Amino acid sequence: xxxxxxxxxxxxxxxxxxxxxxxxxxxxxxxxxxxxxxxxxxxxxxxxxxxxxxxxxxxxxxxxxxxxxxxxxxxxxxxxxxxxxxxxxxxxxxxxxxxxxxxxxxxxxxxxxxxxxxxxxxxxxxxxxxxxxxxxxxxxxxxxxxxxxxxxxxxxxxxxxxxxxxxxxxxxxxxxxxxxxxxxxxxxxxxxxxxxxxxxxxxxxxxxxxxxxxxxxxxxxxxxxxxxxxxxxxxxxxxxxxxxxxxxxxxxxxxxxxxxxxxxxxxxxxxxxxxxxxxxxxxxxxxxxxxxxxxxxxxxxxxxxxxxxxxxxxxxxxxxxxxxxxxx
Amino acid sequence: xxxxxxxxxxxxxxxxxxxxxxxxxxxxxxxxxxxxxxxxxxxxxxxxxxxxxxxxxxxxxxxxxxxxxxxxxxxxxxxxxxxxxxxxxxxxxxxxxxxxxxxxxxxxxxxxxxxxxxxxxxxxxxxxxxxxxxxxxxxxxxxxxxxxxxxxxxxxxxxxxxxxxxxxxxxxxxxxxxxxxxxxxxxxxxxxxxxxxxxxxxxxxxxxxxxxxxxxxxxxxxxxxxxxxxxxxxxxxxxxxxxxxxxxxxxxxxxxxxxxxxxxxxxxxxxxxxxxxxxxxxxxxxxx
Numbered sequence: 001x002x003x004x005x006x007x008x009x010x011x012x013x014x015x016x017x018x019x020x021x022x023x024x025x026x027x028x029x030x031x032x033x034x035x036x037x038x039x040x041x042x043x044x045x046x047x048x049x050x051x052x053x054x055x056x057x058x059x060x061x062x063x064x065x066x067x068x069x070x071x072x073x074x075x076x077x078x079x080x081x082x083x084x085x086x087x088x089x090x091x092x093x094x095x096x097x098x099x100x101x102x103x104x105x106x107x108x109x110x111x112x113x114x115x116x117x118x119x120x121x122x123x124x125x126x127x128x129x130x131x132x133x134x135x136x137x138x139x140x141x142x143x144x145x146x147x148x149x150x151x152x153x154x155x156x157x158x159x160x161x162x163x164x165x166x167x168x169x170x171x172x173x174x175x176x177x178x179x180x181x182x183x184x185x186x187x188x189x190x191x192x193x194x195x196x197x198x199x200x201x202x203x204x205x206x207x208x209x210x211x212x213x214x215x216x217x218x219x220x221x222x223x224x225x226x227x228x229x230x231x232x233x234x235x236x237x238x239x240x241x242x243x244x245x246x247x248x249x250x251x252x253x254x255x256x257x258x259x260x261x262x263x264x265x266x267x268x269x270x271x272x273x274x275x276x277x278x279x280x281x282x283x284x285x286x287x288x289x290x291x292x293x294x295x296x297x298x299x300x301x302x303x304x305x306x307x308x309x310x311x312x313x314x315x316x317x318x319x320x321x322x323x324x325x326x327x328x
Numbered sequence: 329x330x331x332x333x334x335x336x337x338x339x340x341x342x343x344x345x346x347x348x349x350x351x352x353x354x355x356x357x358x359x360x361x362x363x364x365x366x367x368x369x370x371x372x373x374x375x376x377x378x379x380x381x382x383x384x385x386x387x388x389x390x391x392x393x394x395x396x397x398x399x400x401x402x403x404x405x406x407x408x409x410x411x412x413x414x415x416x417x418x419x420x421x422x423x424x425x426x427x428x429x430x431x432x433x434x435x436x437x438x439x440x441x442x443x444x445x446x447x448x449x450x451x452x453x454x455x456x457x458x459x460x461x462x463x464x465x466x467x468x469x470x471x472x473x474x475x476x477x478x479x480x481x482x483x484x485x486x487x488x489x490x491x492x493x494x495x496x497x498x499x500x501x502x503x504x505x506x507x508x509x510x511x512x513x514x515x516x517x518x519x520x521x522x523x524x525x526x527x528x529x530x531x532x533x534x535x536x537x538x539x540x541x542x543x544x545x546x547x548x549x550x551x552x553x554x555x556x557x558x559x560x561x562x563x564x565x566x567x568x569x570x571x572x573x574x575x576x577x578x579x580x581x582x583x584x585x586x587x588x589x590x591x592x593x594x595x596x597x598x599x600x601x602x603x604x605x606x607x608x609x610x611x612x613x614x615x616x
Contacts, residue, residue, distance in 0.1 A: 040463075040466070061466070062466070064462070066492075066496055067492075067495070067496075069492040069495075069496075071451075071452075071455075071488065071489040071492060072455045072489060072492035072493055072495075072496055075452045075455030075456050075459065075489060075493065076455045076456070076458060076459035076462070076493070076496060077459060078445070078452075078455075078456050078459060079396075079445075079455065079456035079457060079458060079459025079460035079461075079462075079463065080459040080460065080462065080463040081459075082444065082445060082456070082459075082460055083459070083460045083463035083464055083471075084463070085463045085466075087459075102449055103449075103452055103489065106446055106447070106448065106449050106452060107445065107446065107452055107456055110436065110437075110438075110446045111437050111438075111445055111446050112438065
């Protein structure tokens with residue numbers, strides 16, 4: 001059942017309220033800008049699409065257009081951060097942190113300056129634009145980088161909070177956002193702290209821990225409700241921070257349940273599944289099934305049909321739960 | 329800021345000291361780049377002993393001029409110059425590239441006070457310096473009291489990021505930014521015009537909207553004058569297009585691209601230091 005302490009939306013399972021996580025960034029950036037005049041937003045010719053335009057309207061003097069030049073955006077951002085600004089650099093995730101990875105590594109991460117890399121259009125939710133624009137490797141790119149915090153919000157409201165939290169953490173930070181509208185699960189009262197994973201659902205006697213990140217947390221909740229109807233208890237955890245991972249909570253739930261499913265809109269290699277496998281192999285070896293992209297690129301299509309085609313649907317999560325139970 | 333003959337002579341002597349330290353540190357390290365650091369010794373001596381506002385005892389001084397080194401592989405000239413300026417003991421230069429040293433093979437901002445940024449991967453310095461200069465100008469009132477400098481190489485202008493930064497600095501009219509390019513016509517694989525032609529280099533920057541000053545980069549008077557001229561141009565960034573001689577000071581290696589990325593041997597060290605010592609004596613005599 002839903003964990004009341006998380007103050008999730010009462011009408012959660014009706015899925016009425018939908019919004020893209022990138023809109024959460026747009027709101028969060030404006031709020032962060034109001035709270036701290038050091039906040040600046042950089043755009044690489046995608047201000048509307050990234051929702052950076054919300055900040056642009058509010059604070060035109062603190063909005064920096066760099067043109068279609070993601071390497072320049074990262075390095076200009078690094079220079080601004082070295083001066084004392086808090087730059088949010090915005091583009092599609094395949095371009096930033098994709099194209100400008102080395103600039104991020106040298107000038108942001110090694111320098112350890114607080115630039116916030118905001119990668120929009122992450123995952124299959126990008127839809128019709130096709131494989132070139134569907135970032136499915138960005139978490140791996142950022143996770144492997146020392147000094148980098150990696151956050152993947154589950155909905156627009158959490159995207160807003162993550163943006164605000166990133167503005168305050170003083171560290172290089174990657175924020176992952178998606179294009180398409182997805183159900184809003186959390187409310188302003190839902191707690192958010194970087195590095196603290198959240199149990200959204202816990203059956204009375206959970207047999208499987210489902211660790212999910214991004215908008216797919218919703219599919220994990222739908223699967224959990226369905227499985228409970230069949231007498232299979234689960235715990236569903238929103239792992240919004242992939243680095244640093246909430247080791248304590250993940251290990252405790254793996255111990256309690258004895259089997260794990262990971263769910264992400266990203267390659268299994270190097271993503272959330274990889275991170276949890278690395279942790280549990282050391283701390284608490286546990287059977288794991290991975291719901292994610294199986295070493296493939298995406299293609300054009302509507303997000304819903306892509307999710308089904310690539311095995312990220314509710315039925316796929318339920319099947320992974322059944323399969324991991326059989327391995328116990 | 330005019331410069332007197334006495335001051336020029338003093339800087340030339342410093343440049344000679346810096347060259348000798350570069351030879352010693354590279355030989356001790358057993359790897360590293362020789363040609364670029366020797367070619368830029370005059371400019372770095374002029375920067376640290378005349379042009380830049382800085383305080384070796386207070387490297388974080390808020391009003392210091394900021395110098396970003398983009399082509400991090402010429403770190404030996406930066407380290408040697410900083411040491412001779414008093415940032416750290418000259419003998420520490422002999423730890424270059426050694427385990428535990430503050431003098432990393434390529435400059436690492438957190439390793440050594442006085443470095444503005446980490447660099448080595450090429451082409452990223454102009455954008456960082458431009459971002460810094462832009463951020464300083466954004467503040468109301470604009471942060472004053474200092475200028476932003478970036479030292480770059482010609483080879484790194486093969487990188488798209490260099491030109492992206494050049495466009496940005498021009499678009500934002502960054503009059504508080506001066507770039508000094510080490511135009512020495514060599515890179516690892518050969519002469520720049522054979523590897524990937526850059527000419528007409530100065531005209532490219534003029535077309536990009538920069539104020540360009542062409543100088544002999546081994547002439548201290550010309551360099552100091554160019555730095556002064558740059559300060560008078562407030563509506564665009566300035567490029568000091570400095571033609572330098574790679575390997576300057578060691579006749580047998582000058583202009584030889586094979587010396588871009590290798591250090592002297594122990595035997596060569598003795599010969600090179602002898603040549604530099606003789607040059608130093610000649611400089612001293614000429615002043616009398």
